Amino acid sequence: xxxxxxxxxxxxxxxxxxxxxxxxxxxxxxxxxxxxxxxxxxxxxxxxxxxxxxxxxxxxxxxxxxxxxxxxxxxxxxxxxxxxxxxxxxxxxxxxxxxxxxxxxxxxxxxxxxxxxxxxxxxxxxxxxxxxxxxxxxxxxxxxxxxxxxxxxxxxxxxxxxxxxxxxxxxxxxxxxxxxxxxxxxxxxxxxxxxxxxxxxxxxxxxxxxxxxxxxxxxxxxxxxxxxxxxxxxxxxxxxxxxxxxxxxxxxxxxxxxxxxxxxxxxxxxxxxxxxxxxxxxxxxxxxxxxxxxxxxxxxxxxxxxxxxxxxxxxxxxxxx
Amino acid sequence: xxxxxxxxxxxxxxxxxxxxxxxxxxxxxxxxxxxxxxxxxxxxxxxxxxxxxxxxxxxxxxxxxxxxxxxxxxxxxxxxxxxxxxxxxxxxxxxxxxxxxxxxxxxxxxxxxxxxxxxxxxxxxxxxxxxxxxxxxxxxxxxxxxxxxxxxxxxxxxxxxxxxxxxxxxxxxxxxxxxxxxxxxxxxxxxxxxxxxxxxxxxxxxxxxxxxxxxxxxxxxxxxxxxxxxxxxxxxxxxxxxxxxxxxxxxxxxxxxxxxxxxxxxxxxxxxxxxxxxxxxxxxxxxxxxxxxxxxxxxxxxxxxxxxxxxxxxxxxxxxxxxxxxxxx
Numbered sequence: 001x002x003x004x005x006x007x008x009x010x011x012x013x014x015x016x017x018x019x020x021x022x023x024x025x026x027x028x029x030x031x032x033x034x035x036x037x038x039x040x041x042x043x044x045x046x047x048x049x050x051x052x053x054x055x056x057x058x059x060x061x062x063x064x065x066x067x068x069x070x071x072x073x074x075x076x077x078x079x080x081x082x083x084x085x086x087x088x089x090x091x092x093x094x095x096x097x098x099x100x101x102x103x104x105x106x107x108x109x110x111x112x113x114x115x116x117x118x119x120x121x122x123x124x125x126x127x128x129x130x131x132x133x134x135x136x137x138x139x140x141x142x143x144x145x146x147x148x149x150x151x152x153x154x155x156x157x158x159x160x161x162x163x164x165x166x167x168x169x170x171x172x173x174x175x176x177x178x179x180x181x182x183x184x185x186x187x188x189x190x191x192x193x194x195x196x197x198x199x200x201x202x203x204x205x206x207x208x209x210x211x212x213x214x215x216x217x218x219x220x221x222x223x224x225x226x227x228x229x230x231x232x233x234x235x236x237x238x239x240x241x242x243x244x245x246x247x248x249x250x251x252x253x254x255x256x257x258x259x260x261x262x263x264x265x266x267x268x269x270x271x272x273x274x275x276x277x278x279x280x281x282x283x284x285x286x287x288x289x290x291x292x293x294x295x296x297x298x299x300x301x302x303x304x305x306x307x308x309x310x311x312x313x314x315x316x317x318x319x320x321x
Numbered sequence: 322x323x324x325x326x327x328x329x330x331x332x333x334x335x336x337x338x339x340x341x342x343x344x345x346x347x348x349x350x351x352x353x354x355x356x357x358x359x360x361x362x363x364x365x366x367x368x369x370x371x372x373x374x375x376x377x378x379x380x381x382x383x384x385x386x387x388x389x390x391x392x393x394x395x396x397x398x399x400x401x402x403x404x405x406x407x408x409x410x411x412x413x414x415x416x417x418x419x420x421x422x423x424x425x426x427x428x429x430x431x432x433x434x435x436x437x438x439x440x441x442x443x444x445x446x447x448x449x450x451x452x453x454x455x456x457x458x459x460x461x462x463x464x465x466x467x468x469x470x471x472x473x474x475x476x477x478x479x480x481x482x483x484x485x486x487x488x489x490x491x492x493x494x495x496x497x498x499x500x501x502x503x504x505x506x507x508x509x510x511x512x513x514x515x516x517x518x519x520x521x522x523x524x525x526x527x528x529x530x531x532x533x534x535x536x537x538x539x540x541x542x543x544x545x546x547x548x549x550x551x552x553x554x555x556x557x558x559x560x561x562x563x564x565x566x567x568x569x570x571x572x573x574x575x576x577x578x579x580x581x582x583x584x585x586x587x588x589x590x591x592x593x594x595x596x597x598x599x600x601x602x603x604x605x606x607x608x609x610x611x612x613x614x615x616x617x618x619x620x621x622x623x624x625x626x627x628x629x630x631x632x633x634x635x636x637x638x639x640x641x642x643x644x645x646x647x648x649x650x
Contacts, residue, residue, distance in 0.1 A: 050509040051480070157598055158365075187364040188536060189595035192580045196592055214509055217539075221582030221589055241587040258514035260539035262581050264562045270518070273511055275465075276479060 012071035033232035046223030093172035100181035102161030113149040159190035331390040360545035413443035416491035420503035422483035433471035481512035
């Protein structure tokens with residue numbers, strides 16, 4: 001088991017200090033608070049939750065695009081938590097990222113070829129001629145044509161841009177890719193194309209994905225395991241099918257009940273959430289979800305629920321389970 | 322059958338561009354009954370937003386756009402209505418909710434000001450009364466602490482709250498028709514569920530017609546009674562919601578439905594892919610517009626544009642091979 005683990009995070013915290021007028025720290029935005037998770041080789045781990053729950057911050061922290069405030073991150077057994085930028089450079093090739101917005105994540109002044117060649121140049125790979133060949137082969141793999149090499153991002157459609165983003169992530173031959181809402185900005189038909197591409201590439205290269213999304217139907221389709229985040233905490237984790245069939249945490253139930261189904265005959269009971277998401281600057285005491293939880297008790301208001309193991313590898317942080 | 326509040330007949334919208342005329346909407350016809358929710362679906366660039374903005378005549382007719390056809394709102398043709406009267410319709414009798422609440426609300430006015438605006442203009446209410454009504458509107462759309470929100474600015478609110486404020490703006494004059502253009506696309510599923518529920522409730526309470534523009538078929542399945550599917554400026558299929566989901570006739574509709582990722586018994590169902598992309602308006606294919614991406618296309622499809630035919634069931638479809646494909650299923 002341990003051997004097959006590509007990434008492991010233990011008690012990771014990412015806090016952003018809030019400065020007062022004199023520059024002193026007056027508080028912390030606890031974007032990620034005490035999260036532990038592991039990612040196996042060839043696995044897709046879906047990370048879901050609402051806007052502002054910290055899923056993107058966690059994704060970026062895990063590959064050290066952001067520095068964790070506390071905790072430990074292991075990449076294939078190597079502790080990368082404290083490595084300097086220089087020490088990280090050779091490891092960067094092994095962990096890559098695909099962003100949601102292919103419009104803003106590609107430099108508009110560089111053509112596709114330059115964008116992709118730059119990746120290889122940073123990694124100090126081969127001669128220019130060899131690299132060019134690699135890039136052309138990669139374009140083909142992600143379903144683009146050689147002629148796209150000299151195109152600028154604005155000349156491409158949203159789907160094509162996302163393919164370029166994917167090509168850029170794949171060129172250093174990573175083992176792990178953090179996919180942050182990679183299909184959320186795309187149209188239905190283009191979305192299917194990119195999902196299929198992601199799955200094919202995973203099979204060919206035994207890639208691990210951390211798949212961040214707020215679209216439950218896509219997560220259910222893509223992921224092997226799913227983690228649910230709320231206010232910087234991981235509140236539930238289970239195998240995908242298990243999570244969707246038997247959600248244990250009240251928040252997961254709310255989240256799943258809100259997902260519309262493409263069947264006009266079903267009329268589900270929807271659990272409506274009261275109130276607004278509390279500020280991560282001052283999360284409520286006790287269980288972070290108690291202010292909106294339909295089943296909250298006195299215990300929930302006072303004590304923080306530790307993560308428990310339920311049946312079938314199901315992890316849940318709730319007093320009532 | 323309820324009377325039609327809106328009838329759109331052969332609406333064509335052309336834009337003058339540097340590279341010639343672009344026909345963004347071509348011969349679109351549909352109707353909305355009083356108290357009905359009609360879904361208008363399709364991918365980016367299929368003309369759903371242009372259709373709705375043409376109904377409101379929001380494009381600059383002097384320089385940019387020209388309309389053809391008829392948009393009958395309670396029997397009056399909006400396309401030939403003098404601008405002065407059109408202004409009374411906009412925001413008064415027909416209201417619109419847009420996708421991006423941050424750019425659709427004015428950042429330098431308070432939420433209250435923006436909700437009151439249309440009441441002050443259209444209903445000529447005195448300020449105090451308008452304020453009372455605006456607060457009542459905020460309460461109606463489910464915003465907690467409406468008195469406080471009334472004097473706050475849009476940036477002080479969350480995305481879901483802003484969307485509610487925009488709905489409050491739209492509903493302040495009790496419109497007879499609401500056009501909701503992707504009202505929940507930028508929102509979380511939980512907020513989306515709340516906003517959609519709100520629109521459905523208000524539709525029932527106020528007996529207001531709704532055109533719901535969306536690319537999300539699941540949202541359509543849950544809220545609409547009838548659906549029109551658009552592709553490249555044309556309606557390719559129109560049906561009641563059950564028929565559309567259970568017997569989709571047009572290959573494009575079928576493709577869209579099969580593109581929804583589904584999992585049965587823990588196994589991934591093969592994800593359908595509609596090949597290619599939506600062509601540019603300057604490169605509209607000959608004959609059937611979906612032909613280059615259609616797996617069932619024949620030579621005949623390239624020669625002539627199929628008409629939007631009404632089948633005995635009442636379902637409308639724009640495909641030469643629709644009945645043949647339906648029986649061979």
